[in-house]
Amino acid sequence: MSADPLKDDMLNCQDKQEEDTPNSSPFDFVIKQFQGKSCAPEKRKEQPSAIKKFFRGFDFGKSEGKERREIEEKEINNSGADDQSEKEDLSVEDGHSHLISEAESPSGEQRFNQFMQKLGKKPNSKNLDLNHCALSEEDVTELASLLPFLPELEEISLSWNGCVGGTLKALTVHLHHVNLLKVLRLNNCRLTAEDVISLGEAFEIVSQLEELDLSWNSNIGGKLSLLTKKFQKGCKLKCLKITDCNLTAKDGESLAEFLNVIPNLEVLDLSINKHIGCSMKVMAQDLKNVPGLKELNLHMCGLKQDSLQGLDTALQHLTELRKLDISCNREIGGGFKDSTAHLASLKNLEVLDLHQCCITEEDMTVLSQVIPLLSNLQELNLSSNKSVGVSSDPLLGRLRFLPKLKSVAISNCGLGEDSLSSLAEAALHLPELEILDLSWNKCVGGNLKLLLGALKLAAEIQVLRLSSCNLVAEDLALLTSLTQDGHLSRLQKLDLSYNDSISDAGWAVFCQGLAVSKELSELDLSLRPSSCRDCGTWFSELLAALAQLPALAELGMQRWVLSEPQRKQLENFNHDNKRNIRFDC
Missing domain, CATH: 1.10.287 (Helix Hairpins)
Incomplete structure (x- = not known):
């Protein structure tokens, strides 16, 4: 064998060609x-x-x-x-x-449009809304690669995408490409400690951020300092929401320090963090550093009486406050008598939520003097405080001094006839009232006529909640009369659920007059969970009225027993009338 394999291959190739053409001449071979x-x-x-x-x-x-x-x-x-x-x-x-290769290669804009189309979203170069999109890790990585092509991006919303957790660094390393970013929402993304660190590093670069929402990420608890320490002094953050993040007392201390570097803060929401109340006194001392704060949400934060005292001291520096929510903090009950010195100074306050705070009769004495001084108040929620109804202090009667009130919620307040009468008298002076919630006050049943004058004047009322009020046929007849006379013409939501005491005759009269409520969108006629009744002859009246209610979208009829023909009629109603009412039966 030759030492040159290449030469051997050439010779073998030539031999093969000669074998294939045995009669060819050398000259033919050359040709x-x-x-x-x-x-x-x-x-x-x-x-x-x-x-x-x-x-x-x-x-x-x-x-x-x-x-x-x-x-x-x-x-x-x-x-x-x-x-x-x-x-x-x-x-x-x-x-x-x-040239063809370059032409066929998609541009950054084309890639972004394709990415959004894949997720069933319309592309928007300024607002990236990918909430509830079931994003995968690969989607997050692909999105990160597209950020360099979105220099005008101002909002990123990735909320309710669990797979974002643990992959956020792939995105944050590219946030410097979107230096106009103002809003970042990452609700319920299962963020990890590593994600919090990555965010902190990114915020050293993203200087225009105004809103950050990290709510419903329980792993943030105990690690908030990894984020807050990275913000630069004088940053532009205006809105910070950390609802239900399992925050600890240590996190509260970190937030207190953080308040020193965010002077422009307007909204702070720490709701549903039961352990942060322990550090509220420390935080309250630094609230003076955010004098422009307009909304403070401390719903279910484990506040105690001393926390309330510290908060009241801070209120003297928060003259711009528009909303104060300290609801569902049961242990502050009894503390209002010593902690309302500065509440009355909140002349710009529009929303005050004190529901389920275990307010005592002593607290009511103080609140009866303070709340009527909040001249700009528009929403007041005192629900689930039994002392509101039994107190001898005329708080409800003094609501007349708050003519801008649009929403009054006094559900489950143990109202009696006297307190209901006081409310009815005050309501005559509330021309802008839009929402009235009297649910779970048994005294309303048979006494709705006390509110007749107020309901006649309530031209703006849109929501009326009378659930579990022991209503009787007479009360429904009154409501029907009001609507037929042109009152309550703007009513959109009516809750009559859990009023099992209403007779079939009462329901029949109500349904006969229901058709005039042209703006009604939600109606609940459900029975109590322990109840079960056959739907009477008034069902046909109800069905006839539904066809004349163009705005109705939801109808609650839980625990009413429908016959097979009646159920069939409901099922066919939407199709026959080209409607889309959700029947909750």
């Missing part, structure tokens, strides 16, 4: 070789030398030799020209291929 090489332009220059070597073995005359040389030279020249031409053709083809 075939020449023709074969014409298909390989890169070897075309080697052809003349090969021809020369072959013809050296033949004895031609001088003239033949001369002609042969002329032919060879001509072949060489032609070969060179063909080779150059072919190279140019290849160059053109390569260039054309390159």
Whole structure:
């Protein structure tokens, strides 16, 4: 065997060709070789030398030799020209291929549009809303690669995508490309400690951020300092929401320090963090550093009486406050008598939520003097405080001094006839009232007529909640009379649920007059969980009224037993009337 494998292969190839053409002459072989090489332009220059070597073995005359040389030279020249031409053709083809490749390659904008289309969203270069999109880790990575093409982006919302947790660094390392970012929402994304660290590092660069919402991420608890320490002094943050994040007392201390670097803060929501109340006194001392605060939500934060005292001290610095929610803090009950010195100074306060705070009769004495001084108050919630109804202090009667009130919620307050009468008298002076919630006050049943004058004047009322009020047929007749006389014309939501004491005759009268409530969108007629009644003859009246209520979208009829034909009629109603009412039966 030859020592040169390449040479062996060439010889074997030549032997194979000779076997395939046993009758061919040497000259034919040369011609075939020449023709074969014409298909390989890169070897075309080697052809003349090969021809020369072959013809050296033949004895031609001088003239033949001369002609042969002329032919060879001509072949060489032609070969060179063909080779150059072919190279140019290849160059053109390569260039054309390159141009096609660039044309076919999608731009950053096209990639972004394709990404959004894949998720069923409309592309928006300023607002990236991907809430509830079931994003995968790959989606987050792809989104990160698109940020360099979104220089105008101002809002990113990735809330309710659990797979974002643990992958956030892939996104945050590119946030410097969107230096106009103002809003970042990451609710319920299962963020990890590593994600919190990544966010902190990113916030050293993202200087325009105004709103940060990290709510419903329980793993943030105990690690908040990893984030807050990264914000630069004087940052532009206006809204910080950390609802239900399992925050600890240590996190509260970190927040207190954080308040020193965010002077522009307007909204602070720490709701449903039961352990942060322990550090509320420390935080309250630093609230003076955010004098422009307009909304403070401390719902279910484990506040105690001393926390309330510290908060009251801070209120003297929060003259711009519009909303104060300290609801569902049961242990502050009894502390209002010593902690309302500065509440009355909140002349801009519009929303005060004190529901389920275990307010005592002593607290009511103080609140009866303070609340009527909040001249701009628009929403007041005192629900689930039994002392509101039994207190001898006339708080409800003094609501007349708050003419801007739009919402009054006194659900489950143990109202008696006297307190209901006081409320009815005060309501005569509340021309802007839109929401009235009297649910779970049994005294309303049979006494709704006390509110007749107020309901006649309540031209703006949109929501009326009378759930579990022991209503009787007479009360429904009163409501029907009001609507037919043109009152309550703007009513949108009516809750009459859990009033099992209403007779079939009462329901029939109500349904007969229901059709005039053209703006009604929600109606609840459900029975108590322990009840079960056959739907009477008034069902046909109800069905006839539904066809004349163009805005109705939800109808609650839980625990009413419907016959098969009646159920069939409900099922066919939407189809026959081209409606989309959700029947909750």
